[in-house]
Amino acid sequence: MLAGCGGYELKNLAKSDVDLVTDEFIDETRRLVRELTVKLYRRNPAELSKIPGMTIEGRLAQLRAASGQLDFVELAGRQETDALELVFNPHFDGDRVFALVVGLGGMLRHAYGYNEESFLFDSLRPEPLWASAHNVEVLAWKLRNNRRVNGDPWLVTSEYRGVTDNLSFERLFGKLIVLQEMMARIAGDADDRRLTKAVHTAGSVFIPLPI
DSSP states (O other): OOOEETTEEGGGGGOOHHHHHHHHHHHHHHHHHHHHHHHHHHHOHHHHTTSTTOOHHHHHHHHHHOOSSOOOGGGTTOOHHHHHHHTTOTTOOSOHHHHHHHHHHHHHHHHTTTOSSOOTTOOOOHHHHHHHHHHHHHHHHHHHHOBOTTSOBSSOSSEETTEEOOTHHHHHHHHHHHHHHHHHIIIIITTOHHHHHHHHTSTTOOOOOOO
């Protein structure tokens, strides 16, 4: 079967330039979430040990195997912003890293219509993309500023024992924010001041993405 011509896959004939750009954005956001997953577990190994025998690769495999929504019994079906809230919930005794990457990864999938790639006649809505950019910013802020009763962070990221020693987390979150904001503009909402104002004045609160 002819799979391509001159290195150009036949399926790309059914894609516009915007579709091809969208594919790159989807791939990059998922790559960044995987990178974040590894970094978080290396900084917070106690979270991984809450599930006997679990490994970082095992967690990555769970994320890769899930298509569409990220819905796991382990998190009682909590998804997207609901899963992100678990990270900072003092009554949650599960794996907070897993809650974070499931919430973040699921939210980013939602922003792209749960598509793994884009084709002609697929349409992206800018509202979920703007909201997801805002939520990534809120997540990064909460990780820096929300604390346990004893003053420790819920998850160790850039700061360890009061010393900021790893800025790679800030760079990862920054890349995700820029990607989502750029994709929102590409989706045609750069002039919608009403929406961007609503997002930017929402403060440190997660915004559920529009259905």
